[in-house]
Amino acid sequence: xxxxxxxxxxxxxxxxxxxxxxxxxxxxxxxxxxxxxxxxxxxxxxxxxxxxxxxxxxxxxxxxxxxxxxxxxxxxxxxxxxxxxxxxxxxxxxxxxxxxxxxxxxxxxxxxxxxxxxxxxxxxxxxxxxxxxxxxxxxxxxxxxxxxxxxxxxxxxxxxxxxxxxxxxxxxxxxxxxxxxxxxxxxxxxxxxxxxxxxxxxxxxxxxxxxxxxxxxxxxxxxxxxxxxxxxxxxxxxxxxxxxxxxxxxxxxxxx
Amino acid sequence: xxxxxxxxxxxxxxxxxxxxxxxxxxxxxxxxxxxxxxxxxxxxxxxxxxxxxxxxxxxxxxxxxxxxxxxxxxxxxxxxxxxxxxxxxxxxxxxxxxxxxxxxxxxxxxxxxxxxxxxxxxxxxxxxxxxxxxxxxxxxxxxxxxxxxxxxxxxxxxxxxxxxxxxxxxxxxxxxxxxxxxxxxxxxxxxxxxxxxxxxxxxxxxxxxxxxxxxxxxxxxxxxxxxxxxxxxxxxxxxx
Numbered sequence: 001x002x003x004x005x006x007x008x009x010x011x012x013x014x015x016x017x018x019x020x021x022x023x024x025x026x027x028x029x030x031x032x033x034x035x036x037x038x039x040x041x042x043x044x045x046x047x048x049x050x051x052x053x054x055x056x057x058x059x060x061x062x063x064x065x066x067x068x069x070x071x072x073x074x075x076x077x078x079x080x081x082x083x084x085x086x087x088x089x090x091x092x093x094x095x096x097x098x099x100x101x102x103x104x105x106x107x108x109x110x111x112x113x114x115x116x117x118x119x120x121x122x123x124x125x126x127x128x129x130x131x132x133x134x135x136x137x138x139x140x141x142x143x144x145x146x147x148x149x150x151x152x153x154x155x156x157x158x159x160x161x162x163x164x165x166x167x168x169x170x171x172x173x174x175x176x177x178x179x180x181x182x183x184x185x186x187x188x189x190x191x192x193x194x195x196x197x198x199x200x201x202x203x204x205x206x207x208x209x210x211x212x213x214x215x216x217x218x219x220x221x222x223x224x225x226x227x228x229x230x231x232x233x234x235x236x237x238x239x240x241x242x243x244x245x246x247x248x249x250x251x252x253x254x255x256x
Numbered sequence: 257x258x259x260x261x262x263x264x265x266x267x268x269x270x271x272x273x274x275x276x277x278x279x280x281x282x283x284x285x286x287x288x289x290x291x292x293x294x295x296x297x298x299x300x301x302x303x304x305x306x307x308x309x310x311x312x313x314x315x316x317x318x319x320x321x322x323x324x325x326x327x328x329x330x331x332x333x334x335x336x337x338x339x340x341x342x343x344x345x346x347x348x349x350x351x352x353x354x355x356x357x358x359x360x361x362x363x364x365x366x367x368x369x370x371x372x373x374x375x376x377x378x379x380x381x382x383x384x385x386x387x388x389x390x391x392x393x394x395x396x397x398x399x400x401x402x403x404x405x406x407x408x409x410x411x412x413x414x415x416x417x418x419x420x421x422x423x424x425x426x427x428x429x430x431x432x433x434x435x436x437x438x439x440x441x442x443x444x445x446x447x448x449x450x451x452x453x454x455x456x457x458x459x460x461x462x463x464x465x466x467x468x469x470x471x472x473x474x475x476x477x478x479x480x481x482x483x484x485x486x487x488x489x490x491x492x493x494x495x496x
Contacts, residue, residue, distance in 0.1 A: 010359065086449070086466065089438060096458065211348065
C-alpha cells in the first residue's frame with residue numbers, strides 16, 4: 001500500500017512536468033512543459049554563462065602558475081577554502097550585500113566554479129613529468145611550444161575534470177537562484193506554497209537528470225581530449241576496458 | 257476587578273533605552289552588531305542541530321565507507337562497481353536528493369542524514385582504497401613473513417600505514433558535509449541553513465549564520481587533525 005503511494009508521488013511528479021494544473025490555492029496554472037521548458041532554459045543559460053566566465057579566468061591562470069610550478073599553496077588552498085563556505089551562505093551574502101538579479105547570481109556561480117578549475121589546471125600542468133619537458137627543450141622547443149605542445153595536451157584531461165566538477169556544481173547551485181529573483185528550476189522547489197510537494201519533486205527530478213547528463217557529457221569530452229599516448233600508457237595492452245564501469249572514469253568531484 | 261490584573265510584563269527600559277539608530281539598522285536589514293549581541297541565542301539551537309547533522313552523518317558515513325573500503329581492498333573487483341555507485345550518488349545535487357527522498361522517508365532528520373551520509377561515501381571510500389593501495393608491497397610481504405595472517409596484516413600494518421590518506425578523506429568529507437547541511441532545511445531538518453533562509457535579506461542574520469557554518473567547518477577540520485596526531489604518535493600530522 002505504502003509502496004504504491006510512494007510510486008504515485010513520483011508518477012504525479014512526472015505528470016506535473018508535462019501537464020499544467022491548478023496551483024495549490026487554485027488561482028494560477030502551474031507546471032507543464034511550457035513552464036518547465038522556460039525554467040530549464042534560464043537554468044541552463046545562467047549555468048553556461050557562469051561556467052564560461054570561470055573557465056576563461058581560471059584555466060589560463062592555472063596553466064600559467066602550473067607552468068611556472070610556483071604558488072602551489074595558493075592554487076591548492078583556494079579550493080580547500082572554497083569547500084568550507086556553504087553556497088547558501090554565499091548566495092545570501094551576495095543578496096544582502098550586493099543585490100539580486102542575473103548578474104549577481106552569475107557572479108556567485110563564477111566564484112563557486114573557479115576553485116576546482118584553477119586547482120585542476122594547476123595540478124594538471126605542474127604534474128607533467130619534468131623529464132618530458134626537458135627532452136622537449138633538448139629537441140629545441142621554445143618555451144611557448146613546451147607549453148602548448150607538451151604540457152597542455154598532457155594536462156587536458158585533468159583540466160576537463162575540473163571543468164566537469166564545476167559544471168555539476170554550478171547546475172546544482174543554480175537551483176537556489178530564485179532567492180535572488182532569477183527564475184530557474186528552483187522556483188517550484190522554493191515556492192512550496194504555490195507548487196506543492198508534487199511540483200517540488202518534479203523540479204528535483206529535472207535538476208537531478210540535468211546534472212547527471214551534464215556529468216556524463218563532460219565525462220565523454222574528458223575522454224575524447226585525452227591524448228592517445230596517455231590512454232596507451234594507462235592501458236599498455238591496448239585491450240578495450242570493460243564497458244560498463246569504464247563509462248564512469250575517476251575524477252575529483254565535489255557534491256553540491 | 258480589572259484593576260487587579262497585572263499588565264503584560266515588559267522589560268524595564270523597553271520603551272526608553274532602545275537606540276533609535278539600532279532600530280533603523282534592523283529595519284533596513286543592515287549589519288547591526290548590537291542586534292547580533294542581543295539575538296545571538298536564537299542561533300544556539302540551529303547551530304547544535306547543524307553539529308548533530310554533520311557529526312552523526314560523518315560517523316555513520318565513515319563507518320560504512322571504511323568497511324566498504326576494506327572489503328574492496330580484499331575483493332578488488334568490487335572497487336569499480338562501488339566507485340560507480342558512489343559517484344552517481346555524489347553527482348545528484350543535494351537539494352534534489354533531499355526532495356527525492358521526501359516521499360520515501362518523510363520530512364525530518366532521517367531524510368537529511370541519509371542524503372548527507374550518501375555524500376560522504378565517495379570521498380572516504382576513495383581515500384581508504386587509495387591509501388591501502390599505496391602501502392609498499394615490501395612492507396606487506398614482511399608482515400606476511402613475520403607470520404601475520406592477511407587479516408592481521410590489514411588491521412595492524414596496512415590500515416595504520418594508510419591512516420594519513422584515510423583521515424585526509426575524513427577532513428574533506430567534514431567540510432563538505434557542513435556545507436551540504438546548510439541545505440538540509442529542504443528536508444525539514446533545520447540547521448543553520450534554515451536560519452539563513454528565514455531572513456535571507458537581513459545582513460546581520462546572514463553573516464552570523466553563515467559565519468557559524470564556516471567556523472564549524474574549521475573546528476571539525478582541526479578536530480580531525482587532532483585525531484590524526486593522537487592516532488599516529490610516530491608521525492607528525494601532515495596537511496591534506
